[in-house]
Amino acid sequence: MMVTTMxxxxxxxxxxxxxIADDAIIEFQDGLVGLPGxxxxxxPPDPTAPDGxxxxxxxxxxMDDPAxxxxxxxxxxxxxxxxxxxxxxxxxSGLRDLADPxxxxxxxxxxxxxxxxxxxxxxxxxxxxxxxRGWQVINRAEDAALRAPLPLGSATSDAPSGDAAx
Numbered sequence: 001m002m003v004t005t006m007x008x009x010x011x012x013x014x015x016x017x018x019x020i021a022d023d024a025i026i027e028f029q030d031g032l033v034g035l036p037g038x039x040x041x042x043x044p045p046d047p048t049a050p051d052g053x054x055x056x057x058x059x060x061x062x063m064d065d066p067a068x069x070x071x072x073x074x075x076x077x078x079x080x081x082x083x084x085x086x087x088x089x090x091x092x093s094g095l096r097d098l099a100d101p102x103x104x105x106x107x108x109x110x111x112x113x114x115x116x117x118x119x120x121x122x123x124x125x126x127x128x129x130x131x132x133r134g135w136q137v138i139n140r141a142e143d144a145a146l147r148a149p150l151p152l153g154s155a156t157s158d159a160p161s162g163d164a165a166x
Contacts, residue, residue: 010041013067014059018043025063026134029094033125033136037064042072042107042129057110060127071110075123078150082106084126085141092135095128104130111147120147 006022020041031038041061045053056077062068075082084106098104107127111120123144128135 008041008063010061010063011066012061012069014069015043015061018061020061020063023132026060026129026132028127028134028136030092030135032127035062035068037062037068039063040134043069058107060107060109071112072107072127073110073121075106075108075121075126078121079123079148082123082144083141084128084137084139085144086137087140090138092137094133095130095135095137098130101130104128110150116150117152119150121150122146123148 007019008022008025009017009019011017020043024041024044026040026042028038028040032040039062041063043059043061045055045058047053049055056073057071058073060070060072095104105128107129108121108123109125109127111122113119123141124139124146125136126139128137
């Protein structure tokens with residue numbers, strides 16, 4: 001039996017013409033704070049990168065505005081004890097209704113800089129992703145900083161370019 005993967009085409013100002021698998025597209029029903037649109041794609045790792053695509057950074061590419069692409073990472077790669085603590089009344093209904101909450105993954109935006117030691121991540125407003133849907137939530141955990149410096153010992157060489165901002 002032949003399996004067909006559906007794709008969407010996009011001409012990104014950062015990456016040029018790209019094909020995006022439909023299962024990589026995430027619908028953020030409430031959008032992302034400060035950004036237009038609600039459809040984004042979590043781009044796959046680049047296997048041609050020096051690290052073979054195993055680095056900690058990915059790109060969240062807007063499907064609505066080809067000029068918007070945000071570097072993101074999974075916070076546990078840098079902050080092993082990271083937790084998301086959301087007030088009960090602030091949990092979005094779609095997130096609350098997940099059949100398997102353990103299937104959700106947390107991502108945080110990265111503010112890139114010219115020097116790796118100046119990179120920061122937003123631990124306060126993580127993106128929770130599950131089954132093609134996403135939610136940006138406010139993390140009430142006491143140590144969830146808005147601009148947390150990345151621990152240098154955990155960083156790899158495949159960092160996104162410095163012209164992107166969270």
